[in-house]
Structure formats: structure tokens, C-alpha cells
Amino acid sequence: MTDFGLARLTNPGEKRWTMCGTPEYMAPELFMKSGHDFAVDYWALGILLYELIQGEPPFTDPKQTIRGIKYAKFPSKISSGGKSIIHGFAKLQPAMRLGNLRNGFEDIFKHHWFDSFSQSFK
Numbered sequence: 493m494t495d496f497g498l499a500r501l502t503n504p505g506e507k508r509w510t511m512c513g514t515p516e517y518m519a520p521e522l523f524m525k526s527g528h529d530f531a532v533d534y535w536a537l538g539i540l541l542y543e544l545i546q547g548e549p550p551f552t553d554p555k556q557t558i559r560g561i562k563y564a565k566f567p568s569k570i571s572s573g574g575k576s577i578i579h580g581f582a583k584l585q586p587a588m589r590l591g592n593l594r595n596g597f598e599d600i601f602k603h604h605w606f607d608s609f610s611q612s613f614k
């Protein structure tokens with residue numbers, strides 16, 4: 493599902509400026525060339541989750557992809573819980589993304605979207 497051929501370790505507080513990857517999964521800061529950190533991975537996780545739930549990526553028209561990403565506009569018919577976790581990952585401000593907050597991964601694991609899953613998966 494993932495190609496780590498271009499992966500780089502980034503320490504907290506460090507930024508990178510390399511722009512590479514599948515455009516549909518790229519976070520807004522990559523297009524704005526403002527530097528990025530590991531918060532781009534949370535954005536990509538939100539896009540992947542969207543695609544797994546919806547059955548297609550949020551942006552299928554190449555002309556609208558960058559615009560949709562820059563404004564975080566996601567067309568969907570997803571449940572409110574699914575929308576909530578996806579929008580948590582797809583915040584325009586990297587510091588506000590789910591997983592990139594004070595509690596880190598715990599915020600993801602405790603998100604109410606997971607309440608609909610069987611306890612055996614938690």
C-alpha cells in the first residue's frame with residue numbers, strides 16, 4: 493500500500509522541502525512549498541482512510557485536485573463519524589491535525605469513529 497523508497501526520517505521540529513509523492517495524497521504545505529514535517533503523513537492517512545471508506549480518492553479530476561487540497565474540500569457520502577476522523581487528519585494547519593496534537597497517537601486511537609468497531613479490534 494505504501495512506497496517507502498523516498499522516505500526520510502524527520503526529527504521533531506525539523507522541516508523538509510522535498511516535494512514528491514502521489515498528488516492526491518499530498519498535504520497542502522507540500523504545494524505551498526512552506527516546508528513540512530511528519531504531519532504530512534497524517535494528511536495522507538486521512539486521504540487513504542477516505543479512499544478505503546468511499547471506494548475512490550476524494551479528488552478524481554486532475555484539474556481540481558490541487559484546489560481541493562489547498563482548501564480541504566472533500567466531496568463524500570461518508571457517515572458523520574467517518575467524516576469527523578478524516579477532517580481531523582485533513583486540517584489545513586499541520587499543527588492541528590489528528591495525531592499531531594498533544595496526545596499524539598492516543599487521539600487517533602480514542603477517536604469516536606472507532607466505537608463502531610468490535611471491541612476485539614481495539
